[in-house]
Amino acid sequence: MSQPIQAITMPKWGLAMEEGMVVDWLAEEGSSVEAGQDILEIETTKITNVYEAPAAGTLRRRIVAEGETVPVGALLGLLADPAVADSEIDAFVERFNADFSVKAAEAEAASPKPETVVAGDVSINYLRMGSEGGTPLVLVHGFGGDLNNWLFNQPALAEKHDVVALDLPGHGRSGKEVGRGDAASLTRVLGDFLDAVGIERAHLVGHSLGGAVALLFAMQNPARVAGLTLIAPAGLGPEIDIDFVEGFIAAGRRKEMRDVLAHLVADPELISRDMINDVLKYKRLDGVDRALRRLADSLFPSGRQASLDLDDLAKVSAPIQVIWGAEDRILPASQADSLPERIEVRRLQGVGHMPHMEAAAEVNRLIEAALG
């Protein structure tokens, strides 16, 4: 009876990712690793991130060397018990690679594609992936972002859950009409969207502006929310890095945009060329400048945040957790201090305004834990 062998394969981070490069192996061949331990650093044209062991075991084989680039799904290495014979490992590798081109083609054909639905009177672009059944997870991005901000979270969470990420109005590939452009109008659209895709109750994960929207939605519709994960949520205090907001709206050139996006993260090296290009492509679309201007004027009048009225927070009985980067330069982590004690606040060291990208594995674990 052979022991199980666990394949480590090149993950797919984001719709556009076709290949990735192994930058660094963080575990030695023959060493034993825990599930969730960082074992690889992988670089795509968009971003570099660590990859965690999918299970506990001994790293029996590193198949791909550091510096090598391979397609999504390719075999990177193997975990197995030391009792598994080398011959079995060899046979596994041979079988895997023989099947790989077929599997890759099938995976490509089956990979989820974004869809659009009309929510109220605006067209909303969204991506749904994962398993049917259970309470869906809905991911809501922040100001100037889009559903691709969840590239490290959605595929990982989708292994066990039904996960929906949407583009807010004025963002990504959704319609560019933002109504009054305040948190209330975006919250209405979120409700219309959930209705349109048939989600009655969800665990909401909101980042920044999306956090304010998720929180407001929960206070208005407590019965529809099974849980809330708020990542550096907006609306909890007046301070905001308005230079980021204004710079983001004004920037039209790569260099300007690179400097603006650097505000978002603790380590500016994370901001890649492709990321800047994607943001510039979005900003060139007709109607985006107007939409962002409208949102900024409503949400951050005179350079201060319009704070949410938290009187209805007591109505939300669902568990709420807050995740904040200790080095957030856009919204200071101290804004979480105003929240009632029952809400657990986790501050991540060495992380800026984008914990779900900068510390994806940790954020994914916290979301998983909240789902029980």
Place this chain on the structure above:
Amino acid sequence: MAKKSYRQALNEAIAQEMRRDPTVIVMGEDNVGGMGAPGEDDAWGGVLGVTKGLMPEFGRERVLDTPISESAFIGAAAGAAATGLRPVAELMFVDFMGVCFDQIYNQAGKFRYMFGGKAVTPLVIRTMYGAGFRAASQHSQCLYPIFTHTPGLKVVLPSSPYEAKGLMTQAIRDDDPVIFLEHKVMYDDEEDVPDEAYTIPFGEANLTREGDAVTIVALGRMVGFANQAADRLEKDGISCTVVDPRTTSPLDEDTILECAEETGRVVVVDEASPRCGMAADIAALIGQNAFDALKAPVRMVTPPHTPVPFAPELEDAYVPSVAKIEAAVRDVAGYSR
């Protein structure tokens, strides 16, 4: 977002602007096609099909077939632009521009200046350029240096379908005459192009690769060749920055100089004839302003100074190739004083 061809991207840009702005009109030889042949409507959509489908949607009043008289219809387009319309005129091959040059460089290009800024000329002249189509020396030239040389004209060289749509939308919305050059062998190139309208500003270069060894400045179709060369060189540890200026007038001098200074080693690739061309122009720009940063002489990869040959073997040898770009980059990368 769907994959679209260079041809579709251009067609979509023009159609969206025609929907948005009733003053946008299209004119040129066989832009509709089939005139005088009963039952044949929208037969051609221009010689390579870019304007196909526009007439059925917008009618013959806004999509005009013209006689084979470039001097007449380009002059008419310039006049229409000066009096309130936004014409997109198609002049089949850039090689034929000679017969209507007065209308372009001395009329359309100068109205703003001759009328003290009171006249604008929002005219787009679309035209095909470049070799590789087995069309011999009268249908294969690049000629954009001539328009770049002429103050008062804007000159656009889209290097991919995404670029083509955004730059065409910008060209139509621009208040100055724009010479919009489409490479005739690129019409079937495909990439992801947004369905929504978007604009790419003029005078802002694009970096398609970023590296620290050598800067390649390439124009139009040569951008794709430069990318291929850069990808091959990367495997040998020579990482290149590839600069696509997008427009030769206005020219993004800042980005070209910054990239030249960062690597100190530059190759300029241009499909146009080498004398008085963009390659020489950009090399001179760098020589004059970034001399202290240079670690090697600027290399130019261009065709020889001859008419485009008709024999396929000679035509292939004439056009700058990926291999020639690669060789030039290796040369520059390995140069030491």
